[in-house]
Amino acid sequence: MPSEVTEGLEETESLSYEELEEDGSVSPSDLSELLKEGTKESHDQAENTQFVKDFLKGKIKRELFKLGTVALFFTYSALEEEMERNKDHPAFMPLYFPLELHRKEALEKDLEYFYGEGWQGKIQCSEAAQRYVDRIHHIGQHEPELLVAHAYTRYMGDLSGGQVLKKVAQRALKLPSTGEGVQFYVFENISNPQQFKQFYRARLNALDLDKGTKERIVEEANKAFEFNMQVFDELDKIGALLTEEVQDGGLRLHDGQGDLRKCPYYAAKLAGSSEGTGCPYHLALALLKQPPVQLALAACLAVAAGVAAWYVM
Ligand code: HEM
Numbered sequence: 001m002p003s004e005v006t007e008g009l010e011e012t013e014s015l016s017y018e019e020l021e022e023d024g025s026v027s028p029s030d031l032s033e034l035l036k037e038g039t040k041e042s043h044d045q046a047e048n049t050q051f052v053k054d055f056l057k058g059k060i061k062r063e064l065f066k067l068g069t070v071a072l073f074f075t076y077s078a079l080e081e082e083m084e085r086n087k088d089h090p091a092f093m094p095l096y097f098p099l100e101l102h103r104k105e106a107l108e109k110d111l112e113y114f115y116g117e118g119w120q121g122k123i124q125c126s127e128a129a130q131r132y133v134d135r136i137h138h139i140g141q142h143e144p145e146l147l148v149a150h151a152y153t154r155y156m157g158d159l160s161g162g163q164v165l166k167k168v169a170q171r172a173l174k175l176p177s178t179g180e181g182v183q184f185y186v187f188e189n190i191s192n193p194q195q196f197k198q199f200y201r202a203r204l205n206a207l208d209l210d211k212g213t214k215e216r217i218v219e220e221a222n223k224a225f226e227f228n229m230q231v232f233d234e235l236d237k238i239g240a241l242l243t244e245e246v247q248d249g250g251l252r253l254h255d256g257q258g259d260l261r262k263c264p265y266y267a268a269k270l271a272g273s274s275e276g277t278g279c280p281y282h283l284a285l286a287l288l289k290q291p292p293v294q295l296a297l298a299a300c301l302a303v304a305a306g307v308a309a310w311y312v313m
Contacts, residue, residue, distance in 0.1 A: 004210025006247065031214055032201035036153055038218035047194035051232035051239070053261075055165070058172035066114045066237045067172055071129040071231050072184060073107040078133040079150055080104050091145040094203045099189050100196065101155050106183035113180045130229035131151040139220065145213055149220035153228070156200065158185070159193040 026033050046052060054060060060068075082101050086092040111119045125133065139146050166185035175181045190196045209217070 016048045025300070028203075029211075029214075030205040031209065031217065034214055034218050035149075035204070035221055039153070039221050040227060041255060042222045042229075046225050046229055046232070049229055049232040049236070051236040054236075054239075056168060058168055060169065061242065062173050062234055063071060063240065065169060067229075067238060068121045068235055069107060069110050069114065069184065071235070073104070073111055073123070074125040074133050075136070075231075076103045076107055078136040078140075080148055082144075083151065085140055086144045086147055089144045091207060091209070092113045092147050092151075094206060095148055095151055097200075100187065101151075101190075103158070103184055105184065107306075109183045110181050124224055124236055124298070126231070128227075128230040132161070132231060133223075134225065135227060145209070146217055146220040148207070149217045150224050152204065153221050153224035156197060157249065159187065159190070159197050160313050162187065162193070212227055 028034075028037075080098075080161075083092065083096060083098075087096045111123065115122045136150055140152060162185040166182045169175060169182050169185075173181070178308065181184060186195075187193065
């Protein structure tokens with residue numbers, strides 16, 4: 001193992017991240033600084049994608065949030081598979097924190113919550129997510145020294161915005177306050193995200209890397225941002241295609257009393273497809289709201305009343 005990696009580890013290995021003192025000193029050639037500075041523009045762009053802006057405003061539909069969770073599941077499955085493969089590689093080993101960081105299990109719980117039993121058979125990897133997944137596998141298998149770029153882009157981002165995004169999703173989708181559906185945002189084994197990020201940066205800086213490799217890592221991190229933005233854009237396009245009925249959680253057809261999503265017909269239909277409701281009760285309610293149907297009904301009632309009156313007389 002290169003000596004600098006060993007030395008870097010010696011400084012931080014015996015301490016848990018909670019015990020690590022933040023001295024705040026950084027050098028411009030530190031990988032953590034190069035990454036932060038070198039991805040600033042990409043970060044700005046990611047923050048300004050329509051999907052992310054809408055999400056932050058709470059403008060996220062349940063179906064779209066579910067698809068976002070699916071994309072994350074495939075991404076993290078690939079990332080964590082490659083991190084397992086490379087956990088002893090000197091260019092990755094110091095950043096291997098499965099207990100603290102790994103998200104696949106949390107995403108599995110979220111998907112089970114949203115899609116129910118047998119969720120594995122109800123989801124598929126989208127085109128944009130597949131391109132991201134393919135890149136992660138390529139890096140893990142052929143250029144493992146760049147894997148850290150993908151870990152940095154996702155985990156540091158998740159640790160930075162997790163709590164806010166969790167609350168936004170819970171409020172917008174009326175998810176239970178007990179955390180079902182948003183486990184992805186909960187880092188159970190990290191009590192202080194700010195401190196952990198500082199610890200992670202120290203580990204990044206302790207990697208024994210030449211200037212060229214550091215530059216390639218920054219380049220790869222920018223690619224990782226780009227893959228994320230492609231997933232966001234794809235979700236945005238899907239969101240625009242979703243029928244208004246599904247976008248509104250089907251509430252257009254609802255009579256305003258009670259929660260349509262609790263209707264078993266509706267839940268079954270949504271679980272299987274992105275189409276609208278097929279529930280006869282809600283369909284009847286919707287029909288009754290149509291003026292021509294109301295007119296026809298009134299006419300039928302009038303005729304029936306006339307016939308009844310004639311019969312009685
Ligand atoms: C509107 C959306 C977003 C907001 C408001 C936001 C906000 C922030 C903030 C305030 C930090 C600084 C945290 C700190 O230094 O402690 C941060 C860091 C970070 N964010 Fe975001 N972020 C957003 C979207 C994203 C996205 C989409 C990604 C990538 C997929 C991302 C990746 C990162 C990374 C990697 C860092 C760590 C920077 C570093 O310290 O080196 N962020 N974000």
